[in-house]
Amino acid sequence: MSAARSNGVVPYFTRGVWVLVVLAALGLGSAMLRFIFGIGAVTNLDGQYPWGIWIGVDVATGVALAAGGFTSSFIAHIMHRERYHVITRPALLTAMLGYTFVALGVVIDLGRYYWIWHVLMPSMWQGNSALFEVGICVVTYLTVLYIEFIPILTERFRGRVHFPGAWAALNGFTESLLKFLDNTLGRAITFFIIAGVVLSCMHQSSLGTLMVLAPSKLHPLWHTPILPLLFLLSAFAVGLAMVIFESILASRSFKVPYETPILAQYARYIPIMLWIYVFAKVLDMVNRDSYMFLIDGSVESIFFIIEVVVGVFIPIMIFTSRRLRKHTGWLFSGAAAVVFGVVLNRINVFIIGYQPPYATQRYLPSIFEILVTVGFISLLILIYRFFVLNFPIIHELEKKKYA
Amino acid sequence: MAISRKSFLTSLGTLAGITSLTSKTSAQGYITSEQRKAHEKMLDPDRIGVLSDLTMCIGCRKCEFACGENNDLPHGQLHDYDDNTVFQNFRRPTDTQYTVVNRYPGMGINGTDLDVKVQCMHCEHPACVSACIVGALEKLPTGPVTYDASKCIGCRYCMVACPFQIPQYEYNNALTPKVMKCGLCFEQSVQKGELPACVSICPREVMVFGKRSELVELAHERIRTNPDRYVDHVYGEHEVGGTSWMYISNVPFSEIDLPQLDADCPAHLTETIQHGVFKGFSGPILLFGLLGLATKLYNKEEE
Numbered sequence: 001m002s003a004a005r006s007n008g009v010v011p012y013f014t015r016g017v018w019v020l021v022v023l024a025a026l027g028l029g030s031a032m033l034r035f036i037f038g039i040g041a042v043t044n045l046d047g048q049y050p051w052g053i054w055i056g057v058d059v060a061t062g063v064a065l066a067a068g069g070f071t072s073s074f075i076a077h078i079m080h081r082e083r084y085h086v087i088t089r090p091a092l093l094t095a096m097l098g099y100t101f102v103a104l105g106v107v108i109d110l111g112r113y114y115w116i117w118h119v120l121m122p123s124m125w126q127g128n129s130a131l132f133e134v135g136i137c138v139v140t141y142l143t144v145l146y147i148e149f150i151p152i153l154t155e156r157f158r159g160r161v162h163f164p165g166a167w168a169a170l171n172g173f174t175e176s177l178l179k180f181l182d183n184t185l186g187r188a189i190t191f192f193i194i195a196g197v198v199l200s201c202m203h204q205s206s207l208g209t210l211m212v213l214a215p216s217k218l219h220p221l222w223h224t225p226i227l228p229l230l231f232l233l234s235a236f237a238v239g240l241a242m243v244i245f246e247s248i249l250a251s252r253s254f255k256v257p258y259e260t261p262i263l264a265q266y267a268r269y270i271p272i273m274l275w276i277y278v279f280a281k282v283l284d285m286v287n288r289d290s291y292m293f294l295i296d297g298s299v300e301s302i303f304f305i306i307e308v309v310v311g312v313f314i315p316i317m318i319f320t321s322r323r324l325r326k327h328t329g330w331l332f333s334g335a336a337a338v339v340f341g342v343v344l345n346r347i348n349v350f351i352i353g354y355q356p357p358y359a360t361q362r363y364l365p366s367i368f369e370i371l372v373t374v375g376f377i378s379l380l381i382l383i384y385r386f387f388v389l390n391f392p393i394i395h396e397l398e399k400k401k402y403a
Numbered sequence: 404m405a406i407s408r409k410s411f412l413t414s415l416g417t418l419a420g421i422t423s424l425t426s427k428t429s430a431q432g433y434i435t436s437e438q439r440k441a442h443e444k445m446l447d448p449d450r451i452g453v454l455s456d457l458t459m460c461i462g463c464r465k466c467e468f469a470c471g472e473n474n475d476l477p478h479g480q481l482h483d484y485d486d487n488t489v490f491q492n493f494r495r496p497t498d499t500q501y502t503v504v505n506r507y508p509g510m511g512i513n514g515t516d517l518d519v520k521v522q523c524m525h526c527e528h529p530a531c532v533s534a535c536i537v538g539a540l541e542k543l544p545t546g547p548v549t550y551d552a553s554k555c556i557g558c559r560y561c562m563v564a565c566p567f568q569i570p571q572y573e574y575n576n577a578l579t580p581k582v583m584k585c586g587l588c589f590e591q592s593v594q595k596g597e598l599p600a601c602v603s604i605c606p607r608e609v610m611v612f613g614k615r616s617e618l619v620e621l622a623h624e625r626i627r628t629n630p631d632r633y634v635d636h637v638y639g640e641h642e643v644g645g646t647s648w649m650y651i652s653n654v655p656f657s658e659i660d661l662p663q664l665d666a667d668c669p670a671h672l673t674e675t676i677q678h679g680v681f682k683g684f685s686g687p688i689l690l691f692g693l694l695g696l697a698t699k700l701y702n703k704e705e706e
Binding site for chain 1: 536555580673678
C-alpha cells in the first residue's frame, strides 16, 4: 500500500453528523443526571415496571441487532462463501460497537453499576439464572469481538507505525507487537470465529429465557417455553437483514457504489430463516391455543399483528422475488422491515406484553430515558463513522480513499 | 394462561432443537425427578411458614407498625395506625413498607369488613431466587427468602420475575439502592425461634407461625370443621409450587386481589431449559465441534 491516503475525500462532519453530535451530547447529559440523582429521578420505572427501554431497547434489542456479526462470519468464514467477505468487516464493527453499547446500557440501568464485576466472581455465580448466562456470554463474546477486530488494526497500522517526537522510541516495539498479533491470530482466528458463533447462539437464546420466568406477567401471545428458540431464530434473520440495511445506508452516506449484487445474493437466506421462525411461532401458538388472543382488539394483539406482518410476511414477499431483490430500494425496504419487526418483537416481549398483576397504568418511557437511548444510538453511529473513515472496513470506501 | 405440560412437550417435540428437554421432563410439571430430589434435600422438612386466617383480621394495622419497627423502616407511632382513611386506597408494599393491609368493605363474615395483609409469600421455589444473577436472594432451607444487599448489583430481574409483585426498589437512592421486601424476620424467627414481628404483635392471632407441613394440615382442618366459614382453598399450598406464607379466607382469593396462579413452578421451567442446554456445557461444546467440522467440510467443497 504505497499509495498516499487521500484523506478528506469524505469529510467526517456533515449536517446529519452534527445532528447526531447534539443527540449524543443530550444522551450523555441525561446519563449524567441518572448517576447524580438516581434511577427514580430520571426514569418512569417503578415497583410495577422494573425494566423499561434501557433493558428492552438498549440491551435486548441491541443484542439482536448486533447479530449481523456472527451470522455474517458464519456464512463467510465457516461456510466459506468468499464472495461475502466484503460485508463481514462492517458487520463485525457493528457487532463490536453494538455489544459495547449493550454493556453501557446495562451499566446505566443497574442500581449498583459499580458492582457489575460481581457477575464475574465465581463465588457469586448463579447457574440457575438466565440473566447470569446472558451476562457471562456477553462479556466473553465482547472479548472475542475485540480479538476478531485485531486483524483490522494490524492491517491499518503494520508497517506504518511512526509515533511523533519522543514516542518514536516505541515504534520498533509496536511494530513487532503488531507482527506478532498478526502472525498468531492468522492461525487462531478460526477458533475465535467459531467461539463467536457459539457464544452468540447461547446468549441470543438465553435472552428469550429471561421472560419465560414470568409466565403470569408476560402476555400469552409472547410467553412460551420456546421463547429462547424464537429469539435465536429471529436473531439469525435480523442478523442477515441488518448487514444489508447498514451496507446500503453506509454506501449512501459515503457516496460509494452500492453492493447490491452481493447483497441480493445474501438476502436469499432471509426468507428461509423467516419461514423457519414463523413456522415455529405459528405451531407454538396452535399448541398453546394463544391465537385466540389475536382477535380481541387489545393493544397487545395489534402490536403482535404489526410485528408479524411487517417483520415477517412483507420481507418474505420482497426477498423471495428475484426481480425485487435486484433493486437497492426493495432490498433496503425488506431489510428495514425485518429490523423493524425484530425491534418491535423485543419491545413487545419486554415492555408492551409485560403485565404486572397490580398495574395501575402502562409504562411509558420518560424523556430522559428516551434521550439516553437515542443519544447512545447516535454516539454508536458517530464512532462507527470514525472507524469506517480511518480503518479498512468498507471495501468500496477503501478504493475511494486510495483512488 | 396455563401452559399445559402436554403443549409444552408437543412444542418441543415438534420443534427439535432443545430436544434434551423432553426426556428430562417428568410427570410432575416441569420438575424433573432429579431436581425434585435435589430440592427436597435442600429444603428442611421442618421448614417454617405462616398461616394467615383472613376471617380473623380486624384491620388494626399493628402488623404494619411492628414490621416497620423491626426492619428499621420509617414507622411513626403506634397510634398513627388507627387512621382508617388509608383503606380508601388499594395499597401495595413499597420500598419503605414490607407489608400493608387492605380493606374489602362488607366482604367478611356476616357482612363485616374483610382485611387482607400482604407481604412476601416466601415461595418454596422462588422465581426471584432463580432470577438473581449474583445469588443475592436466597431461599433458606428453613423457609424464609432473604436478601443480601452486599451482593446485589441492582438489575431488578427479581422484581420482573416475582408473580406476586412483591420486591420493591429504592429508586430514589442514587448510590446504594436496595431491593426491599419482607424477610420473614429470619434473624429472630429462624435463628432465635421467636415469632416474626407481625405475627407477634397481632392481637387477634390472625397468623399462626410454625412448621409449614403442620400449617397445611391446620388450614385444612379449620376448613373441614367450619365448611360454612371458609372457601375450600388454602392459598399458597400449591400456587407456583407452594409458598411458605399461606391464606385461608371466607371469599375466593380472586375477589381479594390475590393472583390466580398455576401449581407449576416457573423457576423449574427456565431452570430446565438452562440446564437442559448447558448441562456440563454439552450443548455449546457440541455446537463448537459441529461448526469446526463444518469449517473443514465446506473448505473441501470449495476446492
